[in-house]
Amino acid sequence: MADYHVRILPDNKLITLSDEQNLLKAMTAAGIPLQASCGGRGTCGQCRVIIKEGQVCSSEAGTISQEEQRLGYVLACQSRPASDLVVEVPAGTKLGEHRVLLGEEQEARDARYGEDAEAFVLYGDNSYPAVELPVYRKIRLKIPQPTLDDPADDWGRLTRATRGETGIERLSVSLNVLRDLPRVLRDAGWDVSVALAEKDTWQGVEIAGVEPFPSGRKYYGLAVDIGTTTVAAELVDLETGRTGGARGSFNRQSVYGDDVISRIIHAEENPGGLEELQKAILETVNDLIKDLAGGLGIGQADIRAAVCAGNTAMTHLFLGIDPAYIRLEPYTPAANNIPAVQAGQAGLHIHPQAWVRFIPGTASYIGGDITAGVLATGMSEADTLTLFIDIGTNGEMVLGNNEWLISCACSAGPAFEGGGLRYGMRAMDGAIENVRITAGGSTVQYSTIGGGAPLGICGTGLIDCVAWLYRSGVIDRGGSFAPHTPSPRVRDAGGGKEFVLAWSGEAGGGSDISISEAEIKYILRSKAAVYAGIRSMLQMVGLPFEAIERVFIAGGFGRYINIREAINIGLLPDIPVQKYAYIGNSSLKGARLSLLSKSARDAAEKIAGKITYLELSAGNTFMEEFVSALFIPHTDLELFPTAARR
Template sequence: MRATRQDLRDWVHVQWVPDPIVRKHYMSLRAPTLQDPTGDVDRLIAELIRITPTREIIPENIKAPLRVLQRISHTLRETSFRLTAVVAQTDSHYELIDVRKGHDESDCLGLAIDVGTTTLSLYLVNITAGEILNRLVIENPQTIHGEDILTRIHFCQGPAGLETMQKLALEGINRGIGRLADSCGVAPHDIYAVSMAGNPTMTHLVLGLNPYHLCREPYVPVVSRPPLFRAKEIGVNAHPDAPVYVFPGLSNYFGGDVVAGILASGMHKSKDISLLVDVGTNAEIVLGNRDWLVVCAGAAGPALESGGAKAGMRATASAIEKIRLDRETLEPSFEVIGNRPPEGICGSGLIELVAELFLSKAIDPKGRFADHLDVPRIRTADGVKGFAVVLAEKGEGPKDIIVDELDIGNLLRAKGAMYTALALVTERLGVAFSDLETFFVAGSFGEHVDPGSAITIGMLPDIPLERFRVLGNSAGIGACLMLVSYGLREEVESIRRKAAYIQLTTDNEFMNRLNAALFIPHTNKELFPTVFHTR
């Protein structure tokens, strides 16, 4: 994999003040004399105080682990009292976590991790410059013991179950760290800070905490606001004393990934009302502004992540992510992630395909293919019609990729659940879709989805396209922000205080209204005027 530097400011929609969780300070110290026999560490701290612009560091609030104390005298004399001190912030003090020989001008590195149920997303960050040096998405190895959270919680109650789950997560994380470090020509030991966000269960499993009570009344986590850890305590392959910030959760239902996503969007600082939908294994919805935030969840995620189709796959290399059809011949043109031969279609690709089929009048509002069409790509197997996106016989790929009416039906159920949840939460709080200043779309799915196509099939509300902002992996970006601006932890606590949770899916009204949303785009045409105008 190749390193691809990107400025973090290009990824986020919020202003942040540079305040790295870890800094490197080069110092040239005066050698001790009979007239000045100050201790080596005391001498270093005194110089650190002198060169720190804000003068926040005082002798009483800086500490050093024994491992550093044991090395410092030798390092100073080996380098003629010239060294680089690596200093980390904590909530209560500063910590001298390493000393490097001479003037170390290398990047001060941090690692941001989005610990997802399905995938692990890792970002290697230059935390001084605010640059993402490279990123990597890999499958969460825990999936071999269960695709969903409840199965994994149950597995943890067996012999060595919890230890196995933690080991698998850390093996995946550390393998990813190795690949990222190699791509940038650095060593994992050079990573001086870690920021981590995940849902409550994933956070518990990475920390080796038993998630048993998360799924049993009264649904209590071991901890909602984890303290600052060191990498060696958890088993993350970084500098042993690297601080590890774990995003706190909102409740037993919503974890640090939601908090990190809100932080990345900046919606918690705006006077205008915004909505954030993060589609991962679940679809999480946040509505609000600087005065209030409401959070709820839906179950649309799994179907939308991989398309819910037989030829569906996650948004990884070889997945068709974008597609357009010739409105007369229905011949497709498409884009594949990684520019590789297509092996399947991801959720965003399926949404675009269904939207294109509907706009071409190849399928009706129920997702069924029109009988009058005589198009080579529409084929019938076992009495079910389908559309051949890729035909191996034409050399378009290694195998046929066909989306049939059953696949489309799965998508319609998923999009219907999402739209119904969006409609209910806004109406319950007296907010119209037209009141939304910004509609943020996030998650691995959100990174690839085309809002226009999502409106066409009735998954997202029919509002002006310029109001949509695609955040991508908002949890991962929020974790990056914490590395480069540790003062943002105060905003995190503000988010936690103002956020409230509401339950939707057990509501009878939800089930009643879901039926109307199972059509393209909806049974109420007035809700989607631009779709019918286009068609």
């Protein structure tokens, strides 16, 4: 085994690795994460790097063209050093500039909903109190001093007073509190501030601290949205309810695969794989915590509670719980409703005795993030029949009102997050997010996130692209290229046609940015899955589209989506655009609500228990709906009366 030095450009970072390590893992470990949807299996072609100097030992990679090979491109996941190296990471390969949705008002104002003027941005119409019995709270207690006539023990006096004040019967105490209790009570003259930490429904409330009143220190809660692609966290002042800042970043598990299934497989097939995934997500969250605490100038131990909302697989991986059966019929997770654990045990860098709660989920593919989303919309408390859609790597949907809730999840695939496409990319700087194709496919206008040269195309750009390719006659309703198209942008590529969106001269990556017929059909399959999911739910409850009074769109993808175009390609149902509303990162919002309000926590539990999960793989409805939806906008044009026609 030999060790080599590898210099990484443009960061000019020097790392050392053995001839048995691949570049992808070594670079990720060194803090230079690359895009790698397939989890390092050599199939997605995203982790391409350029070998500027030295020799590597690479497996053959079908995803690198001969011309690229000549320029020194290799897949990092398939390459091990055979000498000292200089390696360049091209723009677009590196992961890290991803825009994470934090649910902040300012950010959400950027959404295209505003521009469109037909749709609008909404923050959910839930009516939970802003601050009402936060998960960690302090109450003032004046405790009667012991006398010879009433010499009851300190802990007995404290619990009696706490029960009298709060009505809470099930009180436990941390040993540390008990150890110092006698002196603290007497030093305080029996006028104390008592910290109550709620664990979960079953485990009751813990007396987590006793201090002389008034207590000087502030105390914070952490809301976390553990997404498959991105992770967002927000600090909340638990006394005032005010935000102490929010931060987001990509989920470092991405290097092990883009979607939950490939991560579950990684956990199963590699010894220590589950631990690697757990470590990756913990590092992700812990770095956010460090940034947030640093930004606010508080200690991490001042964060005394956390509420996490994540999909079921992410929650399992976060806690190191075996996720294997999530992906196997009948899709049974280890736990939907995970008992609270202490931060120290979970490995979360907040106060080690802080309780970390998890918003309960309903099923393997309807997790706590969806419960949190439904909570944030307020739909479970309203008469209005509401559809909630969260399209990320998976598409999850909930339909219902204060009487019933039905849900389903469809494997939309990672298309809308840029996965599975050669030039697909996440919504980060350089991504084409907005496309207009005219003149029979000859003219392309686009804009990129950040305004720079295009590096690839993200989900919202893809929707526009398909809509306009159809409208301009380049493709037919089934997504096939028309036999004869005059556009110079349509060309043959090995195995089928493709359309060039940006020429190498204008693109930032040095090569043309194109979309192939196979990729267009892949996008149609993704949109068909979402649409068929919505239709299946409606069929289940015997209601027409018109019954839907409001649609909430959640998640990072939903933020940039052009509702009109999404209807045009048949991704979203053709109902008035005014009914659509964007709710931002509803998972983070739900976690935040749960931190601050007991009614919200109770509601979350009720929601998770109330949602009926419709397993789409059981029965034929979904498959029939799916097949009918594989066209632009649909086989049945009557379902899309307002969709743009050609």
